[in-house]
Amino acid sequence: MIKLRGICRDYEVGDETVHALDHIELDIAAGEYISIMGPSGSGKSTLLNILGLLDKPTAGIYELDGSDVSDLPDDHLAQVRRQKIGFIFQSFHLVSRLTAHENVELPMLLMGTNKKERRQRAEEVLDSVGLRSRLDHRPDQLSGGERQRVAIARAIVMRPSFLLADEPTGNLDSKSGGEIISIVEDLNSQGIGLVVVTHDPDLGDRARRHLRMVDGRIHSDNPRKSA
Amino acid sequence: MKFIDLIQFTAQAIFSHRLRSTLTAIGIGVGVLAVVLLTAIGEGVNRFVVEQFTQFGTTTIAVQPGKSSTLGINPAVLNSVRPLSLADAVALERAPYVLYSVPAVSGAGSIEANNRERNVNVFAVGPGFDRAFKFNVNIGSFLPPDNLERARPVAVLGAMAAAEIFGSGNPLGQRIRIGNERYRVVGVMEPKGEMLGIDLDDTVYIPAARGLEMFNRTGLHEIDILYAEDAPVDEVVAGIRRILLARHGGEDFTILTQQQMLDVLGSIIDVLTLGVGALGGISLLVGGVGIFTIMTIAVRERTEEIGLLRAIGTTKNVVARIFIGEAVLLSALGGAGGLLLALIVIGAVSVLAPSIPVNVSIMYVLLAELIAVLTGLIAGVLPAYKAASLAPLDALRTD
Numbered sequence A: 001m002i003k004l005r006g007i008c009r010d011y012e013v014g015d016e017t018v019h020a021l022d023h024i025e026l027d028i029a030a031g032e033y034i035s036i037m038g039p040s041g042s043g044k045s046t047l048l049n050i051l052g053l054l055d056k057p058t059a060g061i062y063e064l065d066g067s068d069v070s071d072l073p074d075d076h077l078a079q080v081r082r083q084k085i086g087f088i089f090q091s092f093h094l095v096s097r098l099t100a101h102e103n104v105e106l107p108m109l110l111m112g113t114n115k116k117e118r119r120q121r122a123e124e125v126l127d128s129v130g131l132r133s134r135l136d137h138r139p140d141q142l143s144g145g146e147r148q149r150v151a152i153a154r155a156i157v158m159r160p161s162f163l164l165a166d167e168p169t170g171n172l173d174s175k176s177g178g179e180i181i182s183i184v185e186d187l188n189s190q191g192i193g194l195v196v197v198t199h200d201p202d203l204g205d206r207a208r209r210h211l212r213m214v215d216g217r218i219h220s221d222n223p224r225k226s227a
Numbered sequence B: 001m002k003f004i005d006l007i008q009f010t011a012q013a014i015f016s017h018r019l020r021s022t023l024t025a026i027g028i029g030v031g032v033l034a035v036v037l038l039t040a041i042g043e044g045v046n047r048f049v050v051e052q053f054t055q056f057g058t059t060t061i062a063v064q065p066g067k068s069s070t071l072g073i074n075p076a077v078l079n080s081v082r083p084l085s086l087a088d089a090v091a092l093e094r095a096p097y098v099l100y101s102v103p104a105v106s107g108a109g110s111i112e113a114n115n116r117e118r119n120v121n122v123f124a125v126g127p128g129f130d131r132a133f134k135f136n137v138n139i140g141s142f143l144p145p146d147n148l149e150r151a152r153p154v155a156v157l158g159a160m161a162a163a164e165i166f167g168s169g170n171p172l173g174q175r176i177r178i179g180n181e182r183y184r185v186v187g188v189m190e191p192k193g194e195m196l197g198i199d200l201d202d203t204v205y206i207p208a209a210r211g212l213e214m215f216n217r218t219g220l221h222e223i224d225i226l227y228a229e230d231a232p233v234d235e236v237v238a239g240i241r242r243i244l245l246a247r248h249g250g251e252d253f254t255i256l257t258q259q260q261m262l263d264v265l266g267s268i269i270d271v272l273t274l275g276v277g278a279l280g281g282i283s284l285l286v287g288g289v290g291i292f293t294i295m296t297i298a299v300r301e302r303t304e305e306i307g308l309l310r311a312i313g314t315t316k317n318v319v320a321r322i323f324i325g326e327a328v329l330l331s332a333l334g335g336a337g338g339l340l341l342a343l344i345v346i347g348a349v350s351v352l353a354p355s356i357p358v359n360v361s362i363m364y365v366l367l368a369e370l371i372a373v374l375t376g377l378i379a380g381v382l383p384a385y386k387a388a389s390l391a392p393l394d395a396l397r398t399d
């Protein structure tokens, strides 16, 4: 459960204030599938980063699963991110010296999970994204689509309640982009909340709920038109 | 994050840059190598000196003229100083626990005999000298137990002096000239080797009274006391002081126990060892700068990784620990390498050149490694702090 009330995010650039987010009101239920679209600079990424607790709102209240997280101390935020949020980035952000399974193990490594369990869970998750045969490959030995699948495996290995994806197919051809989308939709159908920022209308249309942002505001919030 | 995982994670990062990690570690390694080698030489010299000083027994006390002054005034310039006399030496024989009281004056002199002349060390001592210091006579006997003040002109030759002057001939009973006096040889000593660079074999022993005359001195250089093994040192010293105070009417003498002499020497050598150790420490410092540089570069290169770590829920603290761990591991590995090399060098020296005194003190070895690790820690703190305080979003945006 996510509840945003009057969320603002201002940037001071020189003398001017940029209102990247301007009084956002938004409720997201568990397990929803939402796409966020809108022109460049409209605040889509800023909203996603606030949702993922990577950024703090300048004003407003953010409630996550019933508790106010708008002004938690840094360490506490890290803990909430670890437990409830999974990120998928346009540029993957894999650690290049680590193998696929080591990249996936990373969140568990930081948690202090023991080696055997780590390895086992990483293998399971990598298996579920179709990378059974790529466990010991390093990122530079994988295709773009495979890298994004490793990133997805890493994002879901801690079983988060929300998966936040910022243009997850932006760096991929349409075939591997399609594969990535079907993987995350599969995860959504298993109950993980999914928020996808995208410029691709076909992709955006697939979500059950469509947010359109303009100038830091939610311009429209519609359910999917049933065909 | 578990400690073992932290080590493994940091090790992975270090080994992913083999060449530059090696070079950085070498910087620290050279520092540790320098510290260990230099202090090993210092320790070696220390042991060497202690061995030299204790080879003739540890229950000795030296009594010297003049009061060693804390004000730094040379006691010899004070005219209230009475010289140590032969009579003082005789009197000290009656002090409690004292076995031998040996008057001593020494200097350089030349021996003429058998149409040869040789410059030697002249030790003018009392007749108890050989027994007090366990110097054995090879042939003949040591100086006879004459009255100290009116000793006969007899001499005992050191092994080398005897060989050089008389060759394989028998020196016993021969007449020799030392300075302007004629002496009769009554004995030849066993070879003794060196002590602190003084050749104990290229010597001649004559009675103390004769030495005073020869060197034109009013007093002895010192009186050497040998006391019983089980005697309490404090009481021996007190007994000596009491007798000399009564004879001199004031404390114009210095009583130095073997232990005090060792302490003084030891503290001088410790300062020297520390000094050369600090020199090695400078190269450690340079190694530390290397680590700082490489860690600063690493943080910049891995900004994206730091952002990712933060995004998946790593606390600032853990990020800092990862980078400090890397710096410490790097310096610890370099330090261990330096240690290993130092031990190999020292091993080689003690096999190939056993006369060079080297001695590895485990204390200095541990200290060197500890300092290496501390160097890494200090060098790593600032880059690690920088890594930890990066805003996650800014870090992720760096590509």
Ligand SMILES: Nc1ncnc2c1ncn2[C@@H]1O[C@H](COP(=O)(O)OP(=O)(O)OP(=O)(O)O)[C@@H](O)[C@H]1O
Pocket: A011, A012, A013, A018, A019, A020, A039, A040, A041, A042, A043, A044, A045, A046, A047
């Ligand atoms: N660090 C920053 N400092 C100043 N202004 C910023 C910063 N980050 C974002 N902005 C501004 O906030 C506004 C929203 O940016 P945001 O990245 O959310 O847009 P976006 O909708 O994701 O655009 P795009 O589709 O191009 O990714 C923009 O006007 C941008 O210039």
Ligand SMILES: [Mg+2]
Pocket: A044, A045, A046, A166
């Ligand atoms: Mg964006």
